[in-house]
Amino acid sequence: MLTLLLAEAAIELIPKKIWRHPSVLKHAKRRGKKAGAILLDRSYHHSAMKDLKNAYKRGRPDITHLSLLIALGTPLNKNGLLKTYIQTRDEYIIHVNHKIRLPKNYIQFTGLIEQLYELGRVPKQGTPLLELKKHSLQDLFRIKDESYVVTLMKDGEPKTLDTLINTLIKKKNPVVVIGAFPHGRFSKDIIDISDESVSIYSETLEAWTVTSRVIYEYEKALFNL
Amino acid sequence: MLTLLLAEAAIELIPKKIWRHPSVLKHAKRRGKKAGAILLDRSYHHSAMKDLKNAYKRGRPDITHLSLLIALGTPLNKNGLLKTYIQTRDEYIIHVNHKIRLPKNYIQFTGLIEQLYELGRVPKQGTPLLELKKHSLQDLFRIKDESYVVTLMKDGEPKTLDTLINTLIKKKNPVVVIGAFPHGRFSKDIIDISDESVSIYSETLEAWTVTSRVIYEYEKALFNL
Numbered sequence: 001m002l003t004l005l006l007a008e009a010a011i012e013l014i015p016k017k018i019w020r021h022p023s024v025l026k027h028a029k030r031r032g033k034k035a036g037a038i039l040l041d042r043s044y045h046h047s048a049m050k051d052l053k054n055a056y057k058r059g060r061p062d063i064t065h066l067s068l069l070i071a072l073g074t075p076l077n078k079n080g081l082l083k084t085y086i087q088t089r090d091e092y093i094i095h096v097n098h099k100i101r102l103p104k105n106y107i108q109f110t111g112l113i114e115q116l117y118e119l120g121r122v123p124k125q126g127t128p129l130l131e132l133k134k135h136s137l138q139d140l141f142r143i144k145d146e147s148y149v150v151t152l153m154k155d156g157e158p159k160t161l162d163t164l165i166n167t168l169i170k171k172k173n174p175v176v177v178i179g180a181f182p183h184g185r186f187s188k189d190i191i192d193i194s195d196e197s198v199s200i201y202s203e204t205l206e207a208w209t210v211t212s213r214v215i216y217e218y219e220k221a222l223f224n225l
Numbered sequence: 226m227l228t229l230l231l232a233e234a235a236i237e238l239i240p241k242k243i244w245r246h247p248s249v250l251k252h253a254k255r256r257g258k259k260a261g262a263i264l265l266d267r268s269y270h271h272s273a274m275k276d277l278k279n280a281y282k283r284g285r286p287d288i289t290h291l292s293l294l295i296a297l298g299t300p301l302n303k304n305g306l307l308k309t310y311i312q313t314r315d316e317y318i319i320h321v322n323h324k325i326r327l328p329k330n331y332i333q334f335t336g337l338i339e340q341l342y343e344l345g346r347v348p349k350q351g352t353p354l355l356e357l358k359k360h361s362l363q364d365l366f367r368i369k370d371e372s373y374v375v376t377l378m379k380d381g382e383p384k385t386l387d388t389l390i391n392t393l394i395k396k397k398n399p400v401v402v403i404g405a406f407p408h409g410r411f412s413k414d415i416i417d418i419s420d421e422s423v424s425i426y427s428e429t430l431e432a433w434t435v436t437s438r439v440i441y442e443y444e445k446a447l448f449n450l
Contacts, residue, residue, distance in 0.1 A: 043330040062329050066291060073431040104287050105268040106331040206298040212437040 002076065002174055002218050003083045003147070005137075006067055006207065007190050009180035010060035012089040013117055014040045021048035037118065039110050057181045058089060064180045065102075065109045066208040072102055074215045081222070082215065085140065086180070092132050093140060100129040137193050141175055149194050151177040152214070153186060154204050156197035164198055165217040176214050180207045227301065227399055227443050228308045228372070230362075231292055231432065232415050234405035235285035237315040238342055239265045246273035262343065264335050282406045283314055289405045290327075290334045291433040297327055299440045306447070307440065310365065311405070317357050318365060325354040362418050366400055374419050376402040377439070378411060379429050381422035389423050390442040401439050405432045 018024050019035040027044045028035040042049060042059040049055045064086055076082045077098050086094040094116065103109045112122060112130070121128040141147040148171035150164065168174040177194065179186060191197070200210070243249050244260040252269045253260040267274060267284040274280045289311055301307045302323050311319040319341070328334045337347060337355070346353040366372040373396035375389065393399040402419065404411060416422070425435070 043333065060329075062331075066294065066329075069291065069431075070295075070433060070437070073434050075426060075428075075430075078428075104285075104291075106287075108268065201300060203300070203303075205300075206294075208295060209298050209437065212295070212434065213441050216438050216441065 001081050001083060002168075002176065002215070003085070003141075004071055004211065004215070005140075005175060005177045006064055006084070006086045006180040006211075007151075007177045008057070008187060009064045009086050009088050010058050010182060011064055011086070011113065011180075012040050012058065013114075014038050014045065015052065018045070018048040018051055021045075021051070024048045033114070037114060039114055041110065054184070056183045060182045061110055061113065062106060063182065063207050065106055067178070067180055067211045068096070068102055069104065070208045070212045071215060072096075072098065072100065074212075074219065076215050076219045076222070087137065089181075092134055093137070095128075095131040095133060097127065097129045137189060141193055147173045147175050149175040149177060150196045150198055151186065151190055151194040152200060152210055153179065153197055154199055154201075155185075156199040158199045158202075161200045161213055161217050164200065165214070165221050169218070169221045178207050178210050178214070226306050226308060227393075227401065227440070228310070228366075229296055229436065229440070230365075230400060230402045231289055231309070231311045231405040231436075232376075232402045233282070233412060234289045234311050234313050235283050235407060236289055236311070236313045236338065236405075237265050237283065238339075239263050239270065240277065243270070243273040243276055246270075246276070249273045258339070262339060264339055266335070279409070281408045285407045286335055286338065287331060288407065288432050290331055292403070292405055292436045293321070293327055294329065295433045295437045296440060297321075297323070297325065299437075299444065301440050301444045301447070312362065314406075317359055318362070320353075320356040320358060322352065322354045362414060366418055372398045372400050374400040374402060375421045375423055376411065376415055376419040377425060377435055378404065378422055379424055379426075380410075381424040383424045383427075386425045386438055386442050389425065390439070390446050394443070394446045403432050403435050403439070 014024060014035045024035050024045055028038060031038060039061050040059040041061060049059055071077060071084055080098055082098060084096040103112060116122050116130050116132050121131045141149055177190060239249060239260045249260050249270055253263060256263060264286050265284040266286060274284055296302060296309055305323055307323060309321040328337060341347050341355050341357050346356045366374055402415060
């Protein structure tokens, strides 16, 4: 079993500070929703975002959408051997049921995440496919101290992905952390829970590319391909 | 240099037959465009699509969007070692400049492709980033007969991806064909241009998963990783 954490995902509801910005008001009106119930998205709120702190790391739910689609479609996930979490910008942890059929359409995906923020889970009844929980990463990976957490970042220790996976596969509860934000570095929280920080390529790779490659190598190691 | 063909991509303008369907009219009005200038998309035109032949293979530009994003973000592409073509449902070939910065947002992507259908190229002036051409696959891969074309499909000859790539890497002009449609089989045209049909997994994999894995293994073989 491999655990994947899409960390510091650029997902959050539009913060109060920019609810009254004209571009936000216009978009909210078109959506027929309150600004505070809509996901922040640079495609629609670019001009409003200049008033936000650390804006370069925010408003990109598409990164999580693509990375999740990639992860959930893999044979590893379909065989129930991948556990996926998303840590959002506003400090929730989304627990992803591996059986979810994620909307391929981006608008439907953001609608689903907005529903998740509203209800705390989707669907409203029955087995949850997504759950939004407020707890720390320490709770998730550190309480029993059995996890081995590797965070992938450009400035980490250079290793080939094969080498890394061959170490991981021997661990009891391996966790791979991939940043799901557009620019910048991981926060201290992530560094604190990491046993290792590894760089698999000399330049920044997109979250979905890293997600895909990690899972593929893990499958190869696990199934002896 | 590897050539990637996203084949029979579920991309086409809304066909005349369903222009007057209520769901199409409504969507066209909202977009402020004529129905015939909008991409067919199952997310919006589901109810209208039941009147179309082979509807199960059509109306999914998102498959191409994701597969392209995956392909263009790879180190192979960024190093100028990947050439990408898209064969559309309505028999155009889209020539993709490897330097294009593809919109990550799906709505912006479909807008770009609609512009491509209108103008035949984008941007309108300067070096083309996308070109829409009407010619056959034979013209592309067979005129000089130097290509080695491998089509990936569930019913092909089972091979590990490593084995396949180790063959491909020795060819002068290797071409990998990946289906960018949601269901069904390749048409005879694709089979006719293929030197080999290969299955890399016992079940259907999504186009973007296959795209990612092929390019990754090719990089590993090329760069001796």
